[in-house]
Amino acid sequence: MNEMKTAGQPNAPMTGHSELHEHPVDFNSYLRRCAFILGVVLCAVGFMIWASFLPLGWPEKVAIILAIASVNAFFVAGFLMHLLSEKKMVYTILGFTVSFVIGLFALTIYAMNDFPTHTITR
């Protein structure tokens, strides 16, 4: 990747003391990457719509569609949000979040089978 094009340009961000210098940026390569990701996202949307018309049962259909949506989300989070090259602190925050969300969904699943028992006395 090319070096950051800040030298000699008026009002360009200084790079001496921030984290900006850690992410060298080239406009055209980013533009190409973005075009690729947009293409992937649009294809994924097309696949999801196609999958929704497949003659399958509801659970299978939902599994396929959500799998495609997850791939879509990976590209957006990984590349557009730079999550693939973030600092440890961000991963720590997200680690806590993911564990809480898993707990939340686990409670939801538990609640589905949580019928009250011994509530009727004879």
Added chain:
Amino acid sequence: MEIPYTVAARPDTGLYNAKVGIWLFLASEVMLFGGLFSAYILLRVGAEPGMWPHGWQNLTLGTINTIVLAISAITTLMAWVACKVGQFGKFKFFHACTLLCALTFLSIKLVEYHEHLNHYEIHLTDGRIADGDMKENDSAQDYVVISGRYVTDETQLYDLRAQKDIPETEIQIPRSQIADMQSYGPWHNDYLALYFTLTGLHALHILGGSIVIGYLWGPGRKMWYKDPERFTNRIEVSGLFWHFVDLVWIFLFPVLYLT
């Protein structure tokens, strides 16, 4: 007194303040939407067989909105890249595109809401159900007119995907024959309550993000001339929020429009 680490990264975290802040905020947002998604799962799985709506959304409008939001995610990132390479003119262009996409998204969402709120399910005294778009509902007249159809059983209204080419005719119904009349608002059933809650909250996020993006594109851009690095960080932080909003929609679209 100058606040430290507004531009420079903290040595211990490797991040500037605002970036830590936005990630903590996004973590709380994940929990917020996670709670609503779990409510969806609970109600969806608990629904009686055949009593969960399919095909109630306008798939064309939903797809257009998905594409619009995907494009806005790209333009947001390119606005940040333009700042990083010092091309302020390109920043203004890309941020304007993002703003335009946001307004397009909200406009389409309003059209969808209007479609739902103008759609009525009318239970008649003879047991039949009339379902369709309201055409005339003047309280001074003793009838209403809808463009729709009659069904004999409510379950026939749920899976619209399985029914091809539903015939729609203009139906005039005397008010004396109406036992109950309800539009497809959030009060109609669990699905629509979830639909309006989830998409309404998401639309509020779009609106909030648009205000921030609009500010940074408008009056807030003065900072670029004084402190370009800090301004670039602001664009990055607002961009992260925008990408999160896009991520939420990536899951909302299939859950509400496709399954």
